[in-house]
Amino acid sequence: MAKKILVAGGAGYIGSHVQKQLLEEGFEVLVFDDLSSGDEVNILPQAEFIRGNILDKPVLEMAMSEGIDGVVHLAAKKAVGESMVNPELYAENNLAGSINILNAMVKYGVKHIVFSSSAAVYGMPEYVPIDEKHPIAPINYYGYTKRAIEENMEWYAKLGKLDYAALRYFNAVGYAADKSITGRERNPQNLMPIIMEAATGKREKFAIFGNDYDTPDGTCVRDYVHVSDLAKAHTAAMKKLMADGKSFTVNLGTGKGTSVKEIVEACEKVIGRKLNYDYAARRAGDPAKLTANADKAKELLGWKPQYTDVEDIIRTVWNLEI
Numbered sequence: 001m002a003k004k005i006l007v008a009g010g011a012g013y014i015g016s017h018v019q020k021q022l023l024e025e026g027f028e029v030l031v032f033d034d035l036s037s038g039d040e041v042n043i044l045p046q047a048e049f050i051r052g053n054i055l056d057k058p059v060l061e062m063a064m065s066e067g068i069d070g071v072v073h074l075a076a077k078k079a080v081g082e083s084m085v086n087p088e089l090y091a092e093n094n095l096a097g098s099i100n101i102l103n104a105m106v107k108y109g110v111k112h113i114v115f116s117s118s119a120a121v122y123g124m125p126e127y128v129p130i131d132e133k134h135p136i137a138p139i140n141y142y143g144y145t146k147r148a149i150e151e152n153m154e155w156y157a158k159l160g161k162l163d164y165a166a167l168r169y170f171n172a173v174g175y176a177a178d179k180s181i182t183g184r185e186r187n188p189q190n191l192m193p194i195i196m197e198a199a200t201g202k203r204e205k206f207a208i209f210g211n212d213y214d215t216p217d218g219t220c221v222r223d224y225v226h227v228s229d230l231a232k233a234h235t236a237a238m239k240k241l242m243a244d245g246k247s248f249t250v251n252l253g254t255g256k257g258t259s260v261k262e263i264v265e266a267c268e269k270v271i272g273r274k275l276n277y278d279y280a281a282r283r284a285g286d287p288a289k290l291t292a293n294a295d296k297a298k299e300l301l302g303w304k305p306q307y308t309d310v311e312d313i314i315r316t317v318w319n320l321e322i
């Protein structure tokens, strides 16, 4: 019988791609989402949907009692800047909400959780590419919430309550190439959706934050990984937990660094015209370079990103606009 997975945050940008991948690999999917930042258009017809907030325990428990075999948890606030101004919101949604998920799992005997973590748990890189042995020292409250949830999962696993996979994403970009996921993020804070808003006239221009970093062209270097590749790591992680019940934590990135300027130039190439932008001051808390060593994901999950070229990745985003 097909295994049924509850995807918390399954209407969101990454969650909807995870939902799609799970369905393609023969899982049943129950999307649990409050649509606060997710979009109903992202929920595929084959998925079940419960509109609910992870802070609403009765609704969450009702969903968890629907014969669930595993949980993928991506329901979270993710704006780094906002988390430093309004940590209460992040404590409530990310910390309390995640505890509710873990406790509902324990209550209904759901054993496996794949958790959406972040490279933000590492803080300022001491070396790149970053492997999982790199010191953990988040420099923003958002990153702290991700680490605190990992720690709770570690304890619950140690105490025999469940097993977990913590997936530490680097920079998620792109859209499913078949255009089945179409919901764009509202009020985006991340580079790629901001550039796309400028490209489609939703905003007049954008800014590159800092051009005096210690990098080849002075702009920050990041590890951009396609969301469909990320999604595949979630299904692989869930299958592994179901097979051997051994918890693990892995980085998900390509290992390749791309600067903000290179991203902008690649966008201009794909779009076929110049974009309107300025150089602005550095954004607080931005490391110069952040790239992943994802050898562990390769080893444990056989995971290898299919998208290695940023122009190919950008094309999957731009194709939604044309």
Ligand code: UD1
Residues within 6 Å of the ligand: 078, 079, 080, 118, 119, 120, 121, 140, 143, 169, 170, 171, 189, 190, 191, 192, 194, 206, 207, 208, 209, 210, 220, 221, 222, 260, 283, 285, 286, 287, 290
């Ligand atoms: C951040 C977090 C990451 C988190 C993600 C989710 C860190 C180090 N990284 O990624 O863990 O999961 O947010 O939101 O905390 N940029 C511009 N102009 C813009 C927007 C961004 O130049 O208008 C630059 C940034 O300075 C950065 C790069 O583009 O160098 C990527 O920024 P962004 O997309 O916001 O992602 P991160 O900050 O790398």
